[in-house]
Each structure stands twice: as C-alpha cells, then as structure tokens.
Amino acid sequence: MKSDIHPELHPVVYVDASAEHEFVSRSTQTSDTTRTIDGVEHYEIRLEISSASHPFFTGKQHYVDTAGRIEKFRRKYQK
Secondary structure (H helix, E strand, O other), X not given: OOOOOOOOOEEEEEEEOOOOEEEEXXXXXXXXXXXXXXXXXEEEXXXXXXXXXXXXXXOOOOOOOOOOHHHHHHHXXXX
C-alpha cells in the first residue's frame, strides 16, 4: 500500500439526540466539541437519527405531518 494517502482516523462518539443513545467508534469526521471517555479524547458528533431511533430498526413507525403534506398528496392524486 502507498504511504500517506489514507485519511486519519479519530476516536468519535456519535450521540443520537432523539433516543439519547451513544455509539463509540472511529471515523475521519471531527467536530469542535470533545469528550473524554476512559481517558481517551473523543470527538462528539450529534445525530438526528440513528439505528437506535430509526423506525425500520425499532419497529415503531410514526408519521410527521408537516403542513398537511399527506392531505395535499391525497387531494392531488385522488382522481
């Protein structure tokens, strides 16, 4: 393998805000906030949705109807 062509891996903690769940991993992503876990400095990356809160993985489906999109769709294609 060629040297100096691979990206640098950093310890990160992914925080799912909706499920209050955390995943510790390594990634090329970085952020401004850091957190120390077991004596190791991790970059903290916030997520809106992950496998801990996604309906496919949790089995809980919910619809978020913003501004009547479902009704607008039904009126449009009701013909």
